[in-house]
Each structure stands twice: as C-alpha cells, then as structure tokens.
Amino acid sequence: MNNSDLIRIAQEYGSPVYVYDAEKITSQYKRLTDAFSGVPKLRLNYAAKALSNISILKLMNSLGSGLDTVSVQEVQLGLRAGFKPEDIIFTPNGVSLEELEQVAAMGVQINIDNLSILEQFGSKHPDIPVCIRINPHVMAGGNTNISVGHIDSKFGISIHQIPHLLRIVENTGMHINGIHMHTGSDILDIEVFLYASEILFENARNFKDLEFIDFGSGFKVPYKPDDIATDVAELGAKLTARFNEFCAETGKDLTLAFEPGKFLVSEAGYFITKVNVVKQTTSTVFAQVDSGFNHLIRPMFYNSYHHIYNLTNPGGKERFYSVVGYICETDTFANNRRIAAISEGDLLCFKNAGAYCFSMASNYNSRYRPAEVLWLNGQAHLIRKRETFDDLLHNQVEVSLEVPEQETPAT
Template identity: 50%
Template structure:
C-alpha cells in the first residue's frame, strides 16, 4: 500500500505551520525509489534524482540517505547537492545553453558533466582534452511528453546536439582527443509509453561503435505519474524488462557492457507532496461559484503554465455533498487552479489540499505581487519538521539596494 498522509494529519500540520504550505512525505519518496530499484534489478542501472523538481536541501539529504544520486541542471544545484552530502561522483550536471564558465565550475567540483552544444564541446576539448571524461547530450528528434512545453527531444527543441550532427561530435572527439564516456538523451516529461525509451535506445544503438570509451547510456527521465483519479503512470516494471532486453541485444552485438542511467525527478517527489491552502472567499457569478484561496500562481504555476491537473479535496468538510467550483487564486492575474471541479461543499476558511504537489510546485514559486513564498514541511517517521520558513517582508527587501539620496 502506498504511503499517504491522511486528511487529519494534513489538518494538524496546517494548524501548526499555517497556510499556504507545502508538505512532503519522506517515506513516499523512499517507496518510489524502491520501486525503481526493484524494476531494474536485472540491469546495471543507476538513478540520478533530477533535483530541479524540488531542491530543498532537507529533501536532498533524504534522497542521498536512501542511496540515490543527484542530477543537476545548474551549477548552483550542483553545489546544493554537494552541500547535502552527495559525493562528486554521485552528481551529474547536464548543461543547457550556458556560458562555458559554468561548465568549468562544474569540472572544478569534480562532478559528471554532460554537454549539449558543439560550441561548448569544442571549448571543453581545447581546455581539457582527454583529461576529464565527458557526456554528450544528443537531441534524438523524438516527440514525447505531456505537451509541447515539456517535450524536449523533438526536432524543434533547443535541447541537445541534433542527432544529425553526430558526425561533427565524432570529428571533435578525434581532433580534441576527447574522452566521451556518456551518450545522453532526454525526450520529455510525462512519458507513459515505454516504447519512447526503446526508440531512444534504438537511436543510440548504431552510434555505440563510434565511441570506443563509452561506458554509459543515459536515457534521461520523464516517467509519468498519475495526477487525475484513475489515471495511470509509466509501467516501470515493463520498462525495466524492455530496457533489459535492449541492453542484452547491445551486449550481444558489440560485446560491450554499458551502464544505464535514468534521471527521475517528478517520479520520486510528485506524489510525496501536498499543497495546503485555505479558502478566503466564496463568490457567486451566475452559475459559477468561485472559491478564492490564499494562494495563487506565485505558489503553484503549473495549472496556468501548461494546463496541468491537480486533484483537489476539501479536507475540512470531506464528507459533504459534492458541488461544482472554480478554484482560483488571489494574484492580480487570471490564476485558475481548477474549473468546473466537483469538490465537497466548500465554506469560507475551509482547508483544501492539492495532491501531487512535490514536483515543480515550490520550485517554481515566486514573490509576484510581493507576496510571500510559503513554508515547507517534511514528514518523516511521523514527525513534522519545518524545512523552510515562510517569507517575511524582510526577505523581499533583503537583496534590494536603495541608492543614497
């Protein structure tokens, strides 16, 4: 049975720490990681948590404690991972249209590095030659993911070196004596079809002989998690079997054993997260009832950014009859969290919970309208601990510089 927090637990936490509030359940994160391990027991697979989903250092420390590695999208994330206790060899940094100086910083920290442009690969070769192993992020020209905004592998994507430029990568490898250890692809987020990962392996299959020092095939992440009731996520067990068969074929054809890397982010933390808000006002407009809450797109931008669905429940009146609501925020923009959503009767001051709030919730939060970012709480061993306090006005002013008159 999946690890979940009950309405009563969430109400107690909201009463103790106030709202809006992000709550994360450590045991659910562990459960998701163990699912991955079990699905890939028959393959040489390593997992790197895509910490862009949620970088709170207490969460990173927990993920480190259960044996997972860390995948980073910026050198700042790299430094947070190291501060959380990951060793450099447990940290992967995948660059994306960044200044070469950031790659130099990552190298100085001793972490694994993936490069996503011919320009930076050339600079890397000029400076490091064969002295530092490197990975290449390729764009496989595969359309996948929940929608275009979270699809990263198609032929119009900014990510990676186009697969048709592989010949230029090989040429640079020879010219600069590069030690290319990893071939990396990432096709998108919310990928349910395991065949997408198989197609990615097939794209790389023919390239393997051209990279004599290749040790790792990195298939990125993007596993789908269920958001709406009745929705299904990626069949991880089936994916494990598919990857096993594909890599056995590679070993048989080339007589080479390669390690497989995955970068799950949302899969590990999404279902472990809860976002609790309180209802400020009810407003009737014709047939529409607006439930206005004490939050907005400044705290949870996903529904407005790419139309994502979050299941919402009224945890303080859960057994009441269902009514139809538009659940909206308090920001000076149209920030609809849900439209025409059936929810147990909502009263002013009721507490609502948004499920699947662990990934890209707080991480994308802002101080828009000069409102405070919410607090974060980690529940572990049935103990609730504050892991980030709520903003104050002093926090908003802290980095501002007022010139002298």
C-alpha cells in the same frame, strides 16, 4: 499520512504550506530500482530541479541516489547535501563555457548538448571525461508543453550532426565516457521510448571508452483519480533485456542511468491552502484561496491538472467550483471542478504538488513564499520557514533619494 495529519500541519505552520511524504518518495525510488533489478550496474540520478530543498536532497542521498543538476547552484546544493562529486551529473542547456569549467573543476560529471561548447571544452580540456546529450528526434513524452525531443528543440545534439560531433572528438582527442538523451515528459508509449533507445544504442557504438548510457526520464505519474501512468515494470523488463544484450554484443560493462524527478516527488507532495472567500457570480461559484500562481504556477503555465479536495469537509455534498487565487491577475487553479461543499475558512489540498511547484514559486505581488514540511517517520519536520517581511527586503538596497529643488523660471 492522513487528512488529520495534514490539517494539524496547516494549523501549526499556517497556510499555504507544502508537505512532502518521505515514505512515498522512498517507495517510488524502490519501484524504479526493482523495475531495473536485472541490470548489473544501475544509477538513478534525482533531477534536483523538481524539488531542490536541501533536506529532500539529503533524503535522496540516503536512498543511494545520484543527482542530476542543471546549474552550478544545484551542484553546490548537492555537494552541501552530502553527494560525492562523482555521483553528480551536470546537464545544463545554453550555459557559458566558464560555468561548465567551474563545475568540471569540482570533479562533477559534465554533459554537453551543443557542438560549439563541445569543441571549445574539448580543445582546452581533452583529458576531462565528457558525456554528450543526443537529440534522437523522437517525442516519447505525452506532455507537449515541455517537449524536448522534436527536431526544433534547443536541447541536445541532433543525430543528423553525429558526423560533425565525431570529427570534433577526433580532432580534440577528448574523452567521451557517456551518452545521454531525454525525449520528453509523461511517457506512455513504451515502444516509442524503446525506439528512441535504439537510436542511442546505435550511436553509443561510436565511443570506445563509454562507461554509461543515460536514458533521461519523463515517467508519467497519475494526476487524476484512475489516471494512467508509465508502466515502469514493463519498461524495466524490456529495456533491461535490451541493455544487457547490448553490453554483451559490445563487450562493455556499462552503467544504465536515469534522471527521475517528477516520478520520485510529485505524488509525495501536498499543497494546503485556506479558502478566503466563496464568491457566487451569475454563472460561477469561485473558491478563492490564500495563494496564487506565485506559489503554484503549473496549472497556469503548463495547463497541468492537480486534484483538489476539501480537507475540512471531505464527505460533503459535491458542488462545482472554480478554484482561484488572490493574485491581481488571472490565476485559476481549476475550472468547474467537483469538490465537496466549500465554506469560507475550509482547507483545500492540492495533490501532486511535489514536483516543479515550490521550485517555481516567486514573490510576485510581494507575497511571501510558503513553508515546507517533510513528513518523516510519522512526524512533521519544518524544512523551510515561511518567509517574512525582512526576507522581501533581504538583498535590496535602500537608496536615499534627494529630489533637487527646481529653479523658479525667470519672468
């Protein structure tokens, strides 16, 4: 897919528009499977929360992926997309016992990350296999905005609570078939990740009926030109050797699992916007586009970087711009960014727009959410229509309000 293809998509489906490259998703999936080809039993569970369009889920299913879900709705989407219940893992945080039971009844693997629900579920359903999420108190990810491995994190059961966890398992007679961790996003230091893995291996020895170990994910992808990323080949070689050694030590035929989301879809995504206004102030040149944090909130919410380039004038002389949106609130995508000369009507393309972009979109300011397009086998396929005014009113109930007449006060 090239710039001309992206321009044609924007012309056909309007802007703003999200575009996803199926070939890039496929190649990223293959990178991971190749990196861990030495593991006899490998399971990659795509993290649906990154991008949950049902056509993307169907693509993942066709690649042989499993599915990592965090809500009963994602589970239902996964089943609708063709995933078998046994190929889905449910890893929520802070959900009710009722939701957990609802998902378990579907035949999906559940993953519990707190002692209270673990004890309640184990007491009622000791025969249903359960995975437990451990917090190793190791922060292997470089993105502090979405850290989950620190000691005050709401995620996972602390390694310091393992004795309590084991008492619950013994008292309820429940069946623990998996153990899981997630240390954070944007992993760069492989040795820190491997250190956290050792904690997981050590705790895995406590469960005689273990079937799999899930190491989460958080693999970093490049965001800027010449950016650094997780060396998945090195990680694959080192963790594969240690995993196989652990299986030999314990005599267990275990599955090694990951739950990649951003790694699979981030670089496959492009977000195309049109420049409405080029506004010069005393100190800044603003490129104001036909979007805002209602469509792409990551720069404002996570301070994340998205490389932006001018699709219409890619070879133009570079100038400095602040790229902002049309929301009546501060919605800055980029400050003082070098971009080829921008004119009103130009199309700007945001890269790394596949993960946590459309999935976090809203109707703030009563704006429509954009269309989504999948580039597959050299053709553009519409996988979500642009919203309309009727979509804004859908599920709203218009109440007929009659204002009572006010009585004239007595004189």
